[in-house]
Amino acid sequence: MKPSVTLPPPLLLLVLLVVAGLSRAQVKTSLLDLTSIRGVLPNLSRPANLSRIFYAVMFDAGSTGTRIHVYTFIQSDSEELPVLDNEMFHSIKPGLSAYADSPEVAGHTVRMLLKVAKKTVPRLEWKRTPVILRATAGLRLLAPEKAQALLDQVQHVFDESPFLVPDNSVSIMDGTNEGILAWISVNFLTGHLHPQTKKTVGILDLGGGSTQITFLPKLRKTIDSVPVADYIAGFDLLNSSFELYTHSYLGNGLMAARLAALGALGAEGLEWRVFKSSCLPKKFQDEWSFGGITYQVSGDPDGYSGYKHCYQEVLKVVKGIIHQPYELEDSNVFYAFSYYFDRAVDAGLIDGVKGGMLEVRDFKKRAKEVCNKMTKNSVGNPFLCMDMTYITCLLKDGFGFKESTMLQLTKKVNNVEASWALGATLDHFHNLKIH
Numbered sequence: 001m002k003p004s005v006t007l008p009p010p011l012l013l014l015v016l017l018v019v020a021g022l023s024r025a026q027v028k029t030s031l032l033d034l035t036s037i038r039g040v041l042p043n044l045s046r047p048a049n050l051s052r053i054f055y056a057v058m059f060d061a062g063s064t065g066t067r068i069h070v071y072t073f074i075q076s077d078s079e080e081l082p083v084l085d086n087e088m089f090h091s092i093k094p095g096l097s098a099y100a101d102s103p104e105v106a107g108h109t110v111r112m113l114l115k116v117a118k119k120t121v122p123r124l125e126w127k128r129t130p131v132i133l134r135a136t137a138g139l140r141l142l143a144p145e146k147a148q149a150l151l152d153q154v155q156h157v158f159d160e161s162p163f164l165v166p167d168n169s170v171s172i173m174d175g176t177n178e179g180i181l182a183w184i185s186v187n188f189l190t191g192h193l194h195p196q197t198k199k200t201v202g203i204l205d206l207g208g209g210s211t212q213i214t215f216l217p218k219l220r221k222t223i224d225s226v227p228v229a230d231y232i233a234g235f236d237l238l239n240s241s242f243e244l245y246t247h248s249y250l251g252n253g254l255m256a257a258r259l260a261a262l263g264a265l266g267a268e269g270l271e272w273r274v275f276k277s278s279c280l281p282k283k284f285q286d287e288w289s290f291g292g293i294t295y296q297v298s299g300d301p302d303g304y305s306g307y308k309h310c311y312q313e314v315l316k317v318v319k320g321i322i323h324q325p326y327e328l329e330d331s332n333v334f335y336a337f338s339y340y341f342d343r344a345v346d347a348g349l350i351d352g353v354k355g356g357m358l359e360v361r362d363f364k365k366r367a368k369e370v371c372n373k374m375t376k377n378s379v380g381n382p383f384l385c386m387d388m389t390y391i392t393c394l395l396k397d398g399f400g401f402k403e404s405t406m407l408q409l410t411k412k413v414n415n416v417e418a419s420w421a422l423g424a425t426l427d428h429f430h431n432l433k434i435h
Contacts, residue, residue: 051074053073053074053075054075054125054128054129055070055071055073055129056070056071056129056428057070057071057114057117057129057163058132058134058422059132059133059134060134060420061095061133061135061136061138061139061154062135062137062207063095063097063136063141063208063253063290063291064093064095064208064255064290065091065095066091066096066109067090067091068089068090069417069421069422070087070088070089070116071084071086072086072120079238081237081238081430087415087422088120092113094292096135096139096150096154097138097141097147097150099150100142100143100291100292101146103149103150103153104153106150106154107154110133110158114131114157114161114163117129117131117163118162121163127162129163131163132166132169132170132425133154133158133169133170133171134171134172134173134421135147135151135171135172135173136172136173136175137207137210138208138209138291139151139172140172140175140210140250141209141251141256142291147172155169158170173420173424175210175212175247175248175249176230176246176434177420178205178212178248178420179203179205179212179213179244180214180244180246180434181421182203182214182418182420183200183214183215183246184235185413185418185420185421185422186201187201188426189413189418190413190414193237195237195239195240200332201215201332201333201334201335202215202332202335203215203334203335204340204407205337205340205419206253206254206338206340206391208254208256209251209256210252211252213246214245215244215245215246215332215334216242216244217243217244217245217325217327218327218332219326221326221327222327225326226325227323231246231323232245232246233246233434235427235432235433235435236432236433237430245325251265252317252321252394252398253339254343254387254390254391255290258386258390260316260317261277261314261316261390262276262277262295263275264295270293270296274296274297275295275296275297277298277299277313278303278305279305279313279371279383279389280298280305281305281374281382282299284297284298285297285298285299286382288383299374305371305374306372307368307371307389310371310389311389313386314390314393315397318397319397322399324400328399328400328405333406333408334405334407335408335410335418336407336408336409336410337410338418338419339387340391341355341409341411341418343387343388343391344358346384347366347388348366349366356409357406357409358406358409359403359404359406359407360396360404361404363388364392364396364403366388367385367388367389371385371388
């Protein structure tokens with residue numbers, strides 16, 4: 001009696017297909033097809049609880065740039081949040097809103113960034129990897145018909161891509177959601193996002209068009225003393241409900257605040273008007289563009305300059321607009337990112353890679369130094385005085401932080417970009433029921 005021979009499954013399939021009369025090329029295609037459905041059909045040789053790897057592509061269409069985040073997750077238990085294994089990040093400037101009059105160029109920007117996703121996500125996973133774009137303040141500030149033309153162009157690029165395109169894959173994100181999802185991102189990355197959590201971190205996000213503050217209140221009076229109900233928002237996660245203080249201020253992002261401080265917001269006659277500011281070096285004059293519009297800006301050669309006068313200019317952008325929460329507890333650690341981080345780096349306050357802890361008074365002190373020495377400074381960064389003064393004013397007179405409040409300035413948390421994008425991805429997979 002001849003001994004029986006057991007063939008490995010792929011080899012057994014190869015023999016069967018050859019016997020069936022298929023060519024070697026057809027056999028190769030059949031093996032690829034089998035591989036592509038391996039994740040769909042149950043694999044009886046593997047334990048049912050084995051971890052699986054999946055991917056997601058999230059576009060952040062901001063006012064000053066478009067960014068792509070390609071996330072790699074490991075899911076071991078469907079009842080829990082996945083583990084983030086890796087993030088591939090890339091960005092392109094300017095933002096989509098700069099192409100308000102030529103939306104096809106915006107589509108080309110997205111198409112270029114999709115190449116990053118194709119290189120990062122294995123080809124066999126493309127068809128089940130969702131691709132999503134959320135636009136923020138840049139498109140919120142545009143006329144609705146121009147914003148929609150940009151979104152339609154992005155939708156067309158997505159539809160012709162090899163990735164999974166979910167319903168509502170391209171949209172403008174609500175400002176409140178932006179703050180909540182950024183809070184979810186940072187607390188997920190710092191290990192604070194779990195049921196009955198007692199310790200969380202707050203977030204301060206300063207974009208080009210808008211700024212957000214979000215934290216988990218410890219005192220009921222913080223919730224009861226809000227000016228309107230929409231300062232409090234919640235979401236459900238892991239059978240728990242979270243109630244957050246959160247607000248997004250459209251028009252109080254760093255670039256929009258520059259416009260307002262210059263008196264250029266909604267101004268007419270841009271082709272001949274020059275917008276002067278005591279926040280700029282006296283002899284400075286140049287063009288500056290935001291949102292696809294170019295402005296002539298300059299210092300005031302015959303007027304005043306320096307921190308004190310600059311502060312009065314930016315105060316009008318903040319006063320009476322930013323609500324001061326009843327509670328900004330010292331025990332509530334706040335992570336500040338986006339332009340908070342970038343300008344702290346530009347001012348030499350923190351390391352551009354590591355970030356660092358700063359007190360609010362550190363922004364104030366550096367703003368004074370930059371503004372009062374503008375005539376001696378090179379004009380390489382002419383807006384640094386205005387930006388640092390605005391950040392100081394926003395933190396102190398806006399949100400009401402004490403000068404001694406410590407902020408964690410960061411660009412990345414555990415090597416992942418600090419932004420709302422990760423929270424938005426978790427929301428896509430887990431339906432957080434934000435309300």
